[in-house]
Amino acid sequence: MKEPVRVERLDEATLIGLESVLRIACGMVLAPSVRPSLGTALTRAAESQGLPTADFLQRLLARDTAAVEAFIGYAVIGETYFFRHPEQLRELARMAASHREPFLVWSAGCASGEEPYSLVMTLLAAGLAPESIRVVGTDVSSRALERAKQATYSPWSVRRMEPELEKRFLSIRPDSVSVPPEVRARVEFRRHNLVTDPPPVSGAQAVFCRNVLIYFPPEVIPSVLERLVRALAPGGWLFLAPAELPFAKGMGLEEREMNGMPVLRKPVPGEKPPARAPRPAPLRVLARAPASPLRRVQTPSRAAPATEAPAPEAPPPARAVRVGQAPTSTPSPQPPAGSSVPETLEQAVAAARAGQFDLAEELARLAARELSPEAYLLLAMVAEGRQDVQGAVAAVRKALYLEPQLAIGHAMLVALYGRLGQPEEAERARRNALRALEGLDDEHVLRGVEAMTVGGLRRALVPGVRMGKSGAR
Incomplete structure (x- = not known):
């Protein structure tokens, strides 16, 4: 079994230095919750250059070009997967279906390529001719772009994809999936650096930057948004993540609602904007700062959603089973000395993204021993990836x-009970998820293995919106 990547423990001065490198190189400032991952990024980048970590760090802080490029490649690649925020892709398909000219889309910050390939698949499924589709994917990391060009991914990257789209557009193997040439060609x-470089396209029908x-x-966001808007053709659409929509206020974009979802459109000169019914201002609730996302919290005083979850037991040693392969016996991993629950869970998520489900499961079980709800959510995802839906429900x-108000957990049950053919249980889970969201701002980021905002989950829980693997579609 591959050894987990060693996590360097960095002092505050070194962390500040690394953040300064990122800010100067690509304008990014990492959220406080992401700072601990800089140690892992530093170690991996040093190993990729064949240097001891201390020597690589010295070059990095001296702004050596090769060191900076390598560090960016490991530090700024975010979580991505095929058909993320599928409600936006459905809207893209609706708009494109009536378009008769070449259709250009810019995927800004595309990381390892799942988004631009998803865009091509969406447009092909909408009936557009392949020769009319052009998608430009950009990222600041050359390492991420090289992986995107290879177009081969682990099964973890397609965990939210519709089975019929998988069969139509992907080549499926037991331990990997690949994008066929007809999709890659588009x-x-x-x-591309969103902070310093001009837009790579113009006249785009849609720009995705999620x-x-x-x-x-904050002071950089307006100039980045200005570049995104400049790339759009009049009447083109800008798709941001739900939590990022407030950033676009004052950019001269029209906010329209399609099927209850806000979308942003670049106005057409001389076109009369559609009349909008006045809406009351949203009720904003001042809440206490959330507890650490990987620490057990006390149950809130209001009534918790009805659930009869059994108390978690000390998990048994996990069997090392990779999807599509025969079981093999491997020794249980031990976390690095002094590892915290967040660090162990971070390694588990990284293993799952790499398709190492046996390692991901065992590391998640180590975190679960500390009563981490997120660890059990990850165990559920791994179980579902192995087609063990009942095991996923149990997790x-x-x-x-551990946390009855965990909205993401209730939303996962909606999808899981749907797969089991239990509509009443699925509906009960949907109502429980909505109750767990009561009183929270739409921009609030929910606890869970993957980032999702309250507003995004609320929209996904609307009756009639399909729920996919492990959550909302």
Whole structure:
């Protein structure tokens, strides 16, 4: 079994220095919750250059070009997967279906390429001719772009994808999936810095820049948004992550609602904007700062959603089973000396993203021993990836025993009960999820393995919106 990547413990001065490197190089400022991952990024980048960590750090802080480029490649790649925020892709398909000219889309901050390939698949499924589709994917990390060009991913990257789209557009193997040439041919990848470089395209029908703006300091966001808007054709659409929509206020964009979802459109000169019914200002509730996302919290005083989750037991040693392969016996991993629950869970998520489900499961079980609800959610995802839906339900229910107000957990049950053909249980889970969201601002980021905002989950829980694997579609 591959050894977990060693996590360097960095002092405050070194962390500040690394953050300064990122800010100067690409304008990014990492959220406080992401700072601990800089140690892992530093170690991996040093190993990629064949240097001891101390020597690499010295070069990095001296702004050596090769060291900076390597560090960016490991420090700024975010979580991504195929068909993320599928409600936005459905809206793109609706708009594109009536478009008769070449259709250009810019995927800004595309990381390892799942988003631009998803855009091509969406447009093909909408009936557009392949030769009319052009998607440009850009990222500041050359390492991420090289992986995107290879177009081969682990099964973890397709965990939210519709089975029929998988069969139509992907080549499926037991331990990997690959994008076929007819989809790859419609995507062009370029290295691009959103903070310093001019837009790589003009006249785009749509620009996607999701879960990227949150990494920029407030004073940088307006100039980045100006570049995104400049790339759009009049009447083109800008798709941001739900939590990032407030950043676009004052950018001269029209906010429209499509199927209850706000979307942003670049006005057409001389076109009369559609009349909008006045809406009351949203009720904003001042809440206490959330507890650490990986620490058990006390149950809130209000009534918790009904659930009969069993108390979590000390998990047994996990069997090392990779999806599509025969079981093999491997020794249980031990966390690095002094590792915290967040560090162990971070390593588990990284293993799952790499397709190492046996390692991900065992590390998640180590975190689960400390009664981490997020660890049980990850165990549920791994179980579902192995087609063990009942096991996934059991793991989610243990997470809900620890934290009954865990909205993401209730939302996962909606999808899982749907797969089991239990509509009444799915509806009960949907109502429980909505109750857990009561009183929270739409911009609030929920606890869970993957980032999702309250507003995004509320929209996904609307009756009639399909729920996919492990959550909302």
